[in-house]
Amino acid sequence: MTGLEFYGVVLLVYLGTDLLAAWGLNLEFGVTGVANLAYIVVIAAGAYTYAVLTLGPDTSFGGFQQYVAGLHLPFALAVVAAAVVGAVVGVVIGVTGLKRIRQDYQAMVMLVISLMAATVVGADTGFLGGQSGLSLIPNPFSGLSAGVGDWAYVGMVAFACVVGYLVMRRFTGGPMGRALRAVRDDEHAAAAMGVSVVKMRLLSQAVGGAFGGVSGALLVAFIGGWSPGAWAYVETLALLTAIIVGGLGNDFGVSLGTFVITVLLLQGVQFLPEIRAHTGLTEALGWIVLGSLTIAFLAVRPQGVFRERRPRYHISDPAADEGGGAGTAMTPPV
């Protein structure tokens, strides 16, 4: 496998795992209206879950790292566990952050949760490896030759994306998506109509969290290492930008936004020449553009490039449409 081919594999795995994460966050933010700035925590929870359930005892590799569990479960079981843990962590974050406060305050609470989680995990070296993190996390295709195993992994991530998209459509489309959007648009009016706002939000947090958990597990099984440096709060902002640019609540738009932001932009800046006098400026440029895009879209086109589409229903019986016309006339429904 050539270096370029491997780079393509890496980009595809990144894209696939980012797509799963972006769809999960879009369900929470774009569809349900919860500005979950702690979303990276569920991704991290999934990654750590996969790691501690597959690494085996912490003495396996000479005891240079410490972590809980010490299990060596099969890949599929560990990914399912990562989804469950992601869902649980998502609900816990939801319960903590979704008190009766305004959305902007909710976002602040979520951001603080994200910072606290990274600090706690980073400080406790006996828990999940602290700041050093965990490494040598097993890849399910490590027994195959390099080229075959890598492409097999891409195929598996692609399969996960197809399944994930179909599952996500159950929540973002149809009547369930309608109810979630009602909560997003006006939680008081939704409650007044009998929609349980708490239940809807926690459902969204659970499903979004499960997607984040799977995303984290698939990512960490490929890259083989995970530490607090990999899940800084700004990673959530990258996903949020992808959603805002692509189109809030629009699955297709979010997918395209994820490709543009996480692959074209954040990977593309790495090909820019380094400015000698300002080391790191080139990489920072990606985040500068990302932040500027967010501000620009929120100011000029808050619905994103692809506006959320709503289904059009047509009357099967033309006679039922006789009342149409002025549009403001109200006559008694007798």
Add this chain to the structure above:
Amino acid sequence: MTPTGTSESSGRSSDQGPLPLLRVTDLVKHYGGVRAVDGVTFDVSPGTIAGVIGPNGAGKSTVLTVMSGFSPATSGRIEFDGVDITREPTDRRARRGLVRTFQIARVFEGLTALENLMVAVPHQRSRTARGLLLGKRFWGPEEDEIVAQAHQLMSTFGMADKANERAGNLSGGQRRAVEIMRVLMTRPKMLLVDEPMAGLNPRLVRQLEDVLVALRERGLTVLIIEHELDTVERICSEVLVMAWGKIIARGEMAELRTRREVQDAYVVG
């Protein structure tokens, strides 16, 4: 609307007429040191339109906010259809059939007008775990019925041509109509309507009055808070006057207009 004590509180009818659908007993609501509602007690009989009037700051909207569950009562008791709902959340009260509208019509702006109506239907199969698992083949037929029902209602209100319009693009009058239709889709027993005529032109006011009367004739119970006293006189059988967080008078509107304490409340309050 009757003072508490004139109707029986059990689930059976009495010799004095139908049992109250809504019974509010000694309701108190404090905001810090402010007693916004100070010991309010009243009943609303089924199939009637009851009005609540009073000067600004009288506590009318606060009573409605507490009754609908948006704000907890400091003390007192609210019974609906024979059940104590004082501590129930808003959505559970709505599913019991006690549904409110808002002073400024609130619509789900990202949804179409038709979807605004569809989302209000209670107990939809699509919102169950089985519905999510089995998909459209499980909830499709029910969804078709909901679409037909919503279309029918929009046609009746003369808004069929706006069915697929985003609610955020509708005018104020159209939003008010969508809100009323959406409430009707919840299959309510009682409507709590907060100043529905605000911002509507006289033609729409009369049309909305006709709607409310027609709903009453179909057996729906309505409690309306309204500043337009002419509207209250035309459609309400009984009226409750509030001032300084208390009920200061009750009766028919024509008679209340002549009462000194009511006139004083409007002048002073």
